[in-house]
Amino acid sequence: MKESSTATDRLSLHGRCAIVTGGSGGIGRAVVQNLAEAGAKVCSVDLPSTKSPQGALIHLTADLSQEPSVEAIVQEVGEALGHPSLLVHCAGITRDGVLWKLSAEDWSEVLRVNLDAAFFLLKHLTPTFRQQSRSSAVLLSSINGERGKFGQSNYAASKAGLIGLAKTAARELGGFGTRVNVIAPGMVRTQMTKNLPLEIQERATEETVLGRIASPLDIADAALFLCSDLSAQITGQVLRVDGGQLIT
Numbered sequence: 001m002k003e004s005s006t007a008t009d010r011l012s013l014h015g016r017c018a019i020v021t022g023g024s025g026g027i028g029r030a031v032v033q034n035l036a037e038a039g040a041k042v043c044s045v046d047l048p049s050t051k052s053p054q055g056a057l058i059h060l061t062a063d064l065s066q067e068p069s070v071e072a073i074v075q076e077v078g079e080a081l082g083h084p085s086l087l088v089h090c091a092g093i094t095r096d097g098v099l100w101k102l103s104a105e106d107w108s109e110v111l112r113v114n115l116d117a118a119f120f121l122l123k124h125l126t127p128t129f130r131q132q133s134r135s136s137a138v139l140l141s142s143i144n145g146e147r148g149k150f151g152q153s154n155y156a157a158s159k160a161g162l163i164g165l166a167k168t169a170a171r172e173l174g175g176f177g178t179r180v181n182v183i184a185p186g187m188v189r190t191q192m193t194k195n196l197p198l199e200i201q202e203r204a205t206e207e208t209v210l211g212r213i214a215s216p217l218d219i220a221d222a223a224l225f226l227c228s229d230l231s232a233q234i235t236g237q238v239l240r241v242d243g244g245q246l247i248t
């Protein structure tokens with residue numbers, strides 16, 4: 001990107017192809033819309049039976065915790081939209097429970113969807129990312145991956161794992177011009193959190209210093225920044241978007 005470019009040029013994703021996982025979810029939908037508005041050709045990926053979010057050029061369905069499905073998705077996107085140079089990994093699940101009651105299945109399922117899928121995506125996108133000069137991957141972690149959370153040992157471990165994965169991928173892919181960063185939201189108002197007890201939602205609001213928990217758009221704006229050339233010199237970083245819920 002030339003020094004003479006404008007901020008608007010650097011924000012533009014015109015001509016870029018993006019994969020957004022969990023594209024039908026609360027945060028994913030906002031990310032799809034934001035990247036599309038910035039000019040990207042967006043492929044949304046989510047579980048079978050999900051609907052295409054607004055702004056997606058195509059919507060593919062797959063269980064991303066399975067490596068062959070991820071490999072097939074990457075190939076299909078390349079054929080349909082051109083080589084992707086952007087990834088925002090929003091797919092994620094919770095299976096909460098105190099660790100002494102947590103089943104091995106609930107432990108593994110969360111690790112598979114939240115962490116294994118990210119590894120498979122980065123692995124199979126690396127060849128196409130390497131062919132392009134300025135690819136960017138953004139993984140959705142959580143402040144609970146940094147601070148831990150009662151009842152979320154599986155989720156917190158998966159989200160902490162994403163940070164280690166992203167920092168390593170940033171080191172391994174940096175030489176090809178590919179950036180890898182993490183967004184760590186605090187609580188966000190989505191399907192994932194709307195059934196939590198009111199008391200927990202209120203406590204999260206009290207923890208913020210800005211007096212409100214995030215909207216999906218707050219997270220999507222950070223994702224757009226990290227995908228765009230406005231963040232061209234930022235890689236291997238964790239960007240908290242949490243209204244100050246966790247300040248260290």
Ligand code: NAD
Binds near residue numbers: 025062064142191
């Ligand atoms: P959501 O439940 O609304 O969306 C998650 C999406 O992932 C869903 O559309 C779901 O179908 C999809 N998904 C689940 N398993 C999948 C699989 N195996 N393959 C493909 N897709 C799958 O949740 P959200 O609130 O939009 O969360 C998005 C991301 O942000 C998640 O990684 C979540 O952990 C993270 N996050 C959310 C919050 C919050 O408070 N909502 C806070 C911190 C981090």
